[in-house]
Amino acid sequence: MSNASTLERVSAKAAKSITSSEAFQNHLESLENAPKWLIDLKTEQWEQFSSLPMPTPKSEAWRFARTGNLSLDKYQLSSDLTPSEIEDAQKNSHLIESYSGKMVFANDQLVEKKEATASLSQAGLIWAPLAKAINEHGSLLRKFLLTFTPDLGSEKFQALHGALFSNGSFLYVPVGMEVTLPFVAYHEICGHGAAVFPHTLIIADAGAKVHLVDIFQSTGANTKNFACGMASIFAGAGAQVSYQAIQEWNLETLSFHLNSVSAERDADVQTVTVNLGSHQTRSEQHTCLSGPGSNVDNFSLSVPTGNQEVDQRTLQTHKAPSCRSNMLYKNALMDDSRTIFSGLIKVEESAQQTDAYQTNRNLLLNGSAEANSLPGLEILANDVKCSHGATTGELDKEQLYYLLARGITRKKAEELLVFGFFEEVFSHLENDELREHLNSWIGKKFHVDPPTGNPVTNS
Amino acid sequence: MSSLDIRNLEIHVEGKPIVKDFTLNVPKGEVHALMGPNGSGKSTLAKALAGHEDYQIVAGEASLNGQNILKMEVDEIARAGLFMAFQYPSEIPGVSIANFIRAALTARLADNEELDAARYYRRLYEKMDLLKIDRKFTARSVNEGFSGGEKKRCEILQMAMLQPHFAIMDETDSGLDIDALKIVSHGVNTMRGPDLGILLITHYQRLLDYIVPDKVHVMWDGRIVRSGGKELALELEEKGYDWVKEEVAVV
Numbered sequence: 001m002s003n004a005s006t007l008e009r010v011s012a013k014a015a016k017s018i019t020s021s022e023a024f025q026n027h028l029e030s031l032e033n034a035p036k037w038l039i040d041l042k043t044e045q046w047e048q049f050s051s052l053p054m055p056t057p058k059s060e061a062w063r064f065a066r067t068g069n070l071s072l073d074k075y076q077l078s079s080d081l082t083p084s085e086i087e088d089a090q091k092n093s094h095l096i097e098s099y100s101g102k103m104v105f106a107n108d109q110l111v112e113k114k115e116a117t118a119s120l121s122q123a124g125l126i127w128a129p130l131a132k133a134i135n136e137h138g139s140l141l142r143k144f145l146l147t148f149t150p151d152l153g154s155e156k157f158q159a160l161h162g163a164l165f166s167n168g169s170f171l172y173v174p175v176g177m178e179v180t181l182p183f184v185a186y187h188e189i190c191g192h193g194a195a196v197f198p199h200t201l202i203i204a205d206a207g208a209k210v211h212l213v214d215i216f217q218s219t220g221a222n223t224k225n226f227a228c229g230m231a232s233i234f235a236g237a238g239a240q241v242s243y244q245a246i247q248e249w250n251l252e253t254l255s256f257h258l259n260s261v262s263a264e265r266d267a268d269v270q271t272v273t274v275n276l277g278s279h280q281t282r283s284e285q286h287t288c289l290s291g292p293g294s295n296v297d298n299f300s301l302s303v304p305t306g307n308q309e310v311d312q313r314t315l316q317t318h319k320a321p322s323c324r325s326n327m328l329y330k331n332a333l334m335d336d337s338r339t340i341f342s343g344l345i346k347v348e349e350s351a352q353q354t355d356a357y358q359t360n361r362n363l364l365l366n367g368s369a370e371a372n373s374l375p376g377l378e379i380l381a382n383d384v385k386c387s388h389g390a391t392t393g394e395l396d397k398e399q400l401y402y403l404l405a406r407g408i409t410r411k412k413a414e415e416l417l418v419f420g421f422f423e424e425v426f427s428h429l430e431n432d433e434l435r436e437h438l439n440s441w442i443g444k445k446f447h448v449d450p451p452t453g454n455p456v457t458n459s
Numbered sequence: 460m461s462s463l464d465i466r467n468l469e470i471h472v473e474g475k476p477i478v479k480d481f482t483l484n485v486p487k488g489e490v491h492a493l494m495g496p497n498g499s500g501k502s503t504l505a506k507a508l509a510g511h512e513d514y515q516i517v518a519g520e521a522s523l524n525g526q527n528i529l530k531m532e533v534d535e536i537a538r539a540g541l542f543m544a545f546q547y548p549s550e551i552p553g554v555s556i557a558n559f560i561r562a563a564l565t566a567r568l569a570d571n572e573e574l575d576a577a578r579y580y581r582r583l584y585e586k587m588d589l590l591k592i593d594r595k596f597t598a599r600s601v602n603e604g605f606s607g608g609e610k611k612r613c614e615i616l617q618m619a620m621l622q623p624h625f626a627i628m629d630e631t632d633s634g635l636d637i638d639a640l641k642i643v644s645h646g647v648n649t650m651r652g653p654d655l656g657i658l659l660i661t662h663y664q665r666l667l668d669y670i671v672p673d674k675v676h677v678m679w680d681g682r683i684v685r686s687g688g689k690e691l692a693l694e695l696e697e698k699g700y701d702w703v704k705e706e707v708a709v710v
């Protein structure tokens with residue numbers, strides 16, 4: 001990268017913080033052929049952002065969370081990428097090599113795309129960058145875009161996302177189509193001060209079956225960045241959707257991931273969220289069982305080290321009868337890290353025969369780490385099975401003794417127990433390539449060797 | 460000296476003496492049975508020898524092939540060649556049997572050595588077949604959701620894989636039905652030989668019909684009160700532990 005281009009980029013960015021209306025105007029102008037409905041939507045979102053207050057330590061929805069570092073004035077929408085940034089982003093994006101389609105975004109700009117096969121596209125599947133899909137599939141997409149936001153305390157950031165998002169992945173799977181290999185989207189942040197607003201929109205039509213993986217990473221280890229992403233899943237009647245989000249932003253990043261799942265009649269959705277990066281991340285998940293017989297599992301694993309904070313807010317809304325939802329959030333905390341889990345199960349009057357579970361398990365690997373838990377239930381129906389529970393503890397002494405008594409060294413024994421703790425979430429990753437990368441990333445965080453691969457049972 | 464040698468051992472639990480002036484020598488190649496009623500201190504002895512921190516050894520000596528094991532860490536004792544088949548094995552969620560045993564074997568290798576995965580699985584399956592454990596168990600979490608009998612078989616599987624010099628088997632027969640007892644005994648008998656010494660803890664003589672001991676010791680209130688050949692187990696079975704109790708009272 002030449003000095004001249006660095007200077008130019010810095011001066012171009014320095015002018016407009018993402019909180020300034022100038023930045024918003026520039027963003028609108030930068031959208032090519034944007035339809036009027038999008039401009040209206042974004043303008044409305046910008047107004048909301050501007051009018052909503054910042055969270056304070058007193059905000060109930062931010063209980064236990066750090067609110068001192070949320071100022072957004074130092075972040076800008078990035079202008080053009082340098083060739084080396086594009087190259088870095090592409091190099092970073094090879095974690096899963098068996099896929100149905102792939103997109104790589106660097107600062108919300110598409111830098112690489114692997115199309116879905118012609119036979120899938122001809123049968124009606126759409127795998128497109130959101131910016132393009134807005135123009136080409138506007139009438140379909142509009143019915144879903146930003147219609148279901150989690151609203152769990154980050155409304156201001158949600159609105160900023162709505163105002164400033166420009167790209168992401170759009171996946172539409174037509175009635176009855178089943179796609180086995182995952183679609184993979186990589187979202188990379190490059191350069192100091194860059195803000196990104198990655199958006200993922202999955203629409204699985206009736207009976208469709210699909211799997212998408214989002215991977216969030218930084219190309220540099222030390223750039224200070226802001227990421228505010230949103231992933232919305234709409235599962236039609238009988239659709240099966242599996243979604244995985246791996247959050248590996250660098251440790252200087254402030255991030256928000258504001259996700260929602262809507263499940264229609266008999267739909268089956270499973271999500272797995274893994275939080276490794278960010279100095280502070282806010283993860284919101286709103287799951288709505290909107291059609292009878294639907295089933296949703298939300299799994300999450302967070303492994304904070306240093307003084308990272310992982311702030312998790314969840315809501316399971318049961319609107320229809322005979323649905324099942326299950327939320328399992330596991331956190332393994334090292335050093336002085338902190339986690340917050342605040343979850344609510346809401347069962348509406350009409351949602352009889354509900355099965356709803358919510359579990360938060362925290363493993364404290366260091367005495368000065370801090371795990372906060374706020375589980376909750378609000379049940380208006382009378383025929384329901386609900387449970388919620390939170391546990392916080394250290395490694396089990398008897399289990400550790402058992403491993404030592406087999407001659408395994410203390411360090412290796414602790415590592416086996418920690419990875420054993422993860423397994424309940426890892427077993428749902430459904431992707432061996434991803435699993436291996438996660439093992440090695442987490443191993444590095446703990447300064448340990450990753451465990452050897454899962455056994456193959458060849459009987 | 461190839462033996463498990465225990466001399467005048469006194470073990471306290473929560474400050475209370477449980478094992479008192481306990482002396483026993485099990486030479487390599489022999490199987491000794493340690494019998495005694497519930498609460499006599501058999502498991503306390505076993506766990507203390509295997510380095511459990513809840514059991515304080517306040518006096519005496521214990522060595523394995525001449526090496527003092529009282530100064531060793533739990534994992535060092537195991538690597539020195541002492542295997543403990545627990546009466547109540549722990550459940551380890553999320554750690555598969557295959558990974559667990561592999562880690563235990565790897566811990567016994569030198570830094571520059573590596574376990575040959577293919578050979579490892581071949582041996583593992585061979586031992587599982589011997590103990591009639593379904594091969595699918597390799598992927599299951601250690602002891603999690605196992606029946607009592609499955610747990611005991613899994614202990615013996617680990618013993619077969621780790622090939623210790625000495626094994627203490629604590630009530631391996633409890634929780635086993637007669638078929639499982641035969642399978643486990645057969646497994647243990649195939650391991651018997653000049654390179655393995657076994658201390659077989661039980662309070663039923665039934666197990667000793669299948670694993671015939673070289674010597675039998677009777678423990679009462681923290682000590683060995685009687686030692687003899689395998690006939691002693693039959694005598695005990697016939698007369699019950701009260702017989703020993705009366706004898707002790709006389710002494």
Ligand SMILES: Nc1ncnc2c1ncn2[C@@H]1O[C@H](COP(=O)(O)OP(=O)(O)O)[C@@H](O)[C@H]1O
Pocket residue numbers: 472473477495496497498499500501502503504513
């Ligand atoms: N971890 C422990 N904490 C407290 N007491 C114990 C513990 N382990 C054993 N004891 C006590 O020591 C005595 C001997 O128990 P144990 O060694 O289990 O006997 P056995 O195995 O012969 O049945 C019992 O009175 C028991 O209650």
Ligand SMILES: [Mg+2]
Pocket residue numbers: 501502503546629630
């Ligand atoms: Mg016992």
